[in-house]
Amino acid sequence: MLNIFLQQLINALTYGSLIGFIALGYSLVYGILKLINFAHGHIVTFAIFITMSMLTQFLALHTLGFILALSLALIITIGVTIVLEIVAYRPLRRSNRLSLIVSALGAGMVIENAVMLIWGPNPRVFPDINFFQGTINLNGVVVSELNLFILFLNIVVMSILYLFINKSRTGIAIKALSLDYQTAQLMGVNINKIIVLVFVLGAILGSAGGILIGLTYKTISFNMGFEYGLKAFIAAIIGGIGSIPGAMLGGLIIGILQTLSAGYISSIWANVITYSLLILLLIVRPRGLLGQKDIEKV
Amino acid sequence: MKRILLLPLFILMCKLVVAQTYIIGVQAPITGSFASEGQGINNAIQLLVAQTNAAGGINGDTFKVVTCDDQGNPQNAVICAKTLVDAGAKVVIGSYSSTATEASQAIYAKAGVIQTSDATANNLIVHAYPTYFRNSFNDNIEGNFTADYFVNIKKYKRIVILGDFSAFSTGLSASVINNIKALKGNIVYTGKITSGDNDFRAILTKIKALNPDVIYYSGYFIEGALLRSQEVSLGIKADFVGGNSNDNPQFLKIAGSKAKGSYLIGLPLPQQLDSQQAQQFVADYAKKYNSPIPSIWTITNADGLLTVFAAMKAIKTNDPILVAKYIHGSIRNMPCLTGYMTINNQGEREGNIYQVSQIQSNLKYKVVYH
Numbered sequence: 188m189l190n191i192f193l194q195q196l197i198n199a200l201t202y203g204s205l206i207g208f209i210a211l212g213y214s215l216v217y218g219i220l221k222l223i224n225f226a227h228g229h230i231v232t233f234a235i236f237i238t239m240s241m242l243t244q245f246l247a248l249h250t251l252g253f254i255l256a257l258s259l260a261l262i263i264t265i266g267v268t269i270v271l272e273i274v275a276y277r278p279l280r281r282s283n284r285l286s287l288i289v290s291a292l293g294a295g296m297v298i299e300n301a302v303m304l305i306w307g308p309n310p311r312v313f314p315d316i317n318f319f320q321g322t323i324n325l326n327g328v329v330v331s332e333l334n335l336f337i338l339f340l341n342i343v344v345m346s347i348l349y350l351f352i353n354k355s356r357t358g359i360a361i362k363a364l365s366l367d368y369q370t371a372q373l374m375g376v377n378i379n380k381i382i383v384l385v386f387v388l389g390a391i392l393g394s395a396g397g398i399l400i401g402l403t404y405k406t407i408s409f410n411m412g413f414e415y416g417l418k419a420f421i422a423a424i425i426g427g428i429g430s431i432p433g434a435m436l437g438g439l440i441i442g443i444l445q446t447l448s449a450g451y452i453s454s455i456w457a458n459v460i461t462y463s464l465l466i467l468l469l470i471v472r473p474r475g476l477l478g479q480k481d482i483e484k485v
Numbered sequence: 486m487k488r489i490l491l492l493p494l495f496i497l498m499c500k501l502v503v504a505q506t507y508i509i510g511v512q513a514p515i516t517g518s519f520a521s522e523g524q525g526i527n528n529a530i531q532l533l534v535a536q537t538n539a540a541g542g543i544n545g546d547t548f549k550v551v552t553c554d555d556q557g558n559p560q561n562a563v564i565c566a567k568t569l570v571d572a573g574a575k576v577v578i579g580s581y582s583s584t585a586t587e588a589s590q591a592i593y594a595k596a597g598v599i600q601t602s603d604a605t606a607n608n609l610i611v612h613a614y615p616t617y618f619r620n621s622f623n624d625n626i627e628g629n630f631t632a633d634y635f636v637n638i639k640k641y642k643r644i645v646i647l648g649d650f651s652a653f654s655t656g657l658s659a660s661v662i663n664n665i666k667a668l669k670g671n672i673v674y675t676g677k678i679t680s681g682d683n684d685f686r687a688i689l690t691k692i693k694a695l696n697p698d699v700i701y702y703s704g705y706f707i708e709g710a711l712l713r714s715q716e717v718s719l720g721i722k723a724d725f726v727g728g729n730s731n732d733n734p735q736f737l738k739i740a741g742s743k744a745k746g747s748y749l750i751g752l753p754l755p756q757q758l759d760s761q762q763a764q765q766f767v768a769d770y771a772k773k774y775n776s777p778i779p780s781i782w783t784i785t786n787a788d789g790l791l792t793v794f795a796a797m798k799a800i801k802t803n804d805p806i807l808v809a810k811y812i813h814g815s816i817r818n819m820p821c822l823t824g825y826m827t828i829n830n831q832g833e834r835e836g837n838i839y840q841v842s843q844i845q846s847n848l849k850y851k852v853v854y855h
Contacts, residue, residue: 191694194719198686308516310707312738322718329720404683405714405739406707408518414681449687455677457687 190327195450196443201334203442204341205403207435208396209419210426211348212389214434217423218365219385220280222287226271226295227393228416232409233298234264234394235313235401236306242314249317261394267298268390272383295412303409310408313401337399341435344392348431361385365429393419425465427478436476441465507546507803509534509790510574510598512565512589513581515554518681518707521735522581525783526603527552528774529766530578533790536769543797555580559588566592574598575805576793578786582705583609583653590614599805599812601789603782605729606656610831616809618832620789621752621782622839624653627729628660630839631701631750634854635726636670641698643673645723647688647712649680649704657703657728673697680708686715693721703728710739717743726750726841732780737848749842752781752823754850757840763822781823788821792828795819 209231216224241256275294279286319333352358363371364381372378400415401407419434422441426433444464449457469475511530513523527550534548542548551572553565562580566589569577576599580586583606593600594614602609603621610623635641644665648658658675665672673695678685689712692700700716700723702709709731716725727736729751737744755767755778766787770778778784796811797803812828819826827835840855 188694191690194690194693195687198684198690202684202686309520310518310735312735315741322720324720329718331718404711405741406683406711406735446687450691453676454679454685454688 191450193328195446197328197330197334197338198450199443199446200341200439201337201403201442202446203422203439204337204435205396205400205438206415206418206422206441207341207438208344208399209393209415210422210434210438211431212393213420213423214426214428214431215385215389215392218429218431219361219382220276220287221284222276222291223420223428224386224389225288225291225416225420226275226298227389228412228414228419229295229298229302230264230268230271230390230412231393231397231415232302232407232412233267234260234390235397235407235411236302236311236409237263238394238398239311239313239401239407240306242316246314246316253316257398260398261391264390264394265387268386269383271298272386276386277379277382295416299409299412306409308409310406313405313407316402319402333399333402337403340395340399344395345432345435348392352431357381357384421462421465425468425475427475430475430477430479433475433477440476505546506549507542507576508572508574509548509550510569510572510577510579511550511552512555512562512569512577512579512585513552514557514585515552517556517558519557519581519705521733521779522782523554523557525779526579526581526786529770529778529783529787530790532766532770532773533787533794537794543794544801544803546803555585555589557582557585559584562586562588563592565589570596570598575803576601576790576808578602578789580604581782582651583656584651587652590617593617597806599793599809601786601793603785603789604653606652607660608652608656610833613831615813615832616805618789618792618809618812618828619834620792620826621785622834622837624656624660626837627657627750627839628664630837631661631726631728632664632668632670634750634841635699635701636665636668638854639699639724641724642671643695643697643699644670645692645695645697645700646672646675647700647702647704648677649708650677651680651704653730654680654704654728661701661703661728678704678708678712680704682708683711684715685712686719689715689719689721692723693719697721697723699724699726701726701728702731705730706733706736707739710736710744713747714740714743724748732782734777734779737844742848744844744848745846747844748853749844749850750839751842752785752838753840753852754842755781755784757850757852758784758822760820760822760824762820766822784822788823788826791821792816792819792826 212227238260241260245252245256275290321332323330360376422437423434426437444461445457448460511527513526515523534550538547553568555561555565562585583604586602586604594616600617601620605624607624648654709727713725725747727749732751796808800811814830816828824838841853842850843853845851
């Protein structure tokens, strides 16, 4: 019985981590621009497809090929993200929030359709890699090497991100910008550089989540970004949008609620149970679990 | 004299007016999750029509294919049905899924358009539409075959039945469950997954605790492959058996080496058809499209069109109402690509060519029971 519970918990944490990686992108951008970047889920889809293409090209080179494919895919995804920020968001930075949101939605549709036109409308299969194929049996609890890597990466990424935001000069600039846009600019913070950096960070974390989704579930499609993006967006809200640990916590909570509902009550009712509980949680704590109250400045 | 000279010219002109292009509609999922199946069906119909036209057509008519992509969903199926009726289609092949077929049936029936589909859900026959006939076999036949294999042949003691919410999967699950109960088999769990989801580890972990002998899945190949793959990853030792819609090359691609050992209950695979006519068709398809036929459903739909052509030739008219009337009850033991075609008065295909295949280490199917 305990074995089954532990197995469900591992299922939940790995699934939640994948959502959490994508949710980080929403939270990071919102923290700075107060923008819900609805194109983020589609950037993740783009990252998955470009990685698939690169892996298909270079996988014959084994580990070196994997690193090469991943690096090239990441560089291209970063390039697309930078173009997106410059073309779709920067010109609207001083306009009202609604224009930015509409621009984000439009950008998302452009990316989704571009993925469909480039890779086709049919589901594709993500290539196999030569490592993370084994499983470890811990007294009846079976954990795949890939799942262990996901959990390990989660801890590493969160630690690095925490140190980067709180200890590095650039991280402190990001925090300053999120607190007060204009004052940070007066203090010499290059806001264009920082905003691009935040978009790029979000894209890298989302790409990591997307690639792990591809490796885990194998089947990918051009419109998958919408569903994952929506779940990640909800995770970011639950955790407290703008909060980095909150985004990951939100992802893990969604993973736990969905998995335990499906495992112990009914898979049919998993979504109903999960999202009903999340609505209750938001009623009790509207700013999310780790969200901070905005201080009204006079 | 002048009139006599003009007579042959008049007859020729009449023939030109009467001989027209007869439209064959294809309603299939050309894009979306079932795209490989829809494209296979469309390719097969295009191939048959090209071959028939090259042979001079039938009863003075040549044929033209108009295709509509329903993406396998009922909303688009309705739009496709209206589009194809408006385009003047007299015969429609499709759709692939029971849900999309059911949504379009009434529109074709009302317009007097012949419709033939590989869809297996029992409820496709309940309305007894006079222009609809099935080119595969219904769920009851597969349910009966599956239950017999589980209870009497494999002697499974703890059976799990999973399905999705589609009309096809729901009908097939129900049929398998009823037949297992009739044979006093022991079902320890029945459940549903949502088509389009891709993480089934929670429900599989729950199933693992029940220590089943077999997990049967009545839905489609993408979720089937993910279930099998995640079953192996979780260390579940139960056999995995997929229903007829797990027959697709994507199953092997998604599940990869974890597909090894799993079973498929369905019609023979294209390469397993032994008649010369079938092998010729498989070869013609591969030559024209430079790829193999995706699944048996491509061929049952081709059989549907061949049945229509055979009826046209038999009654020497292409009138869809008369052709449909002839097909319902008069087509009996007609040699076709998947064996013999017999259509009863309700439009049901009679017979049973089900078999069990097991995926080997080299990811090839081997027939283990039929």
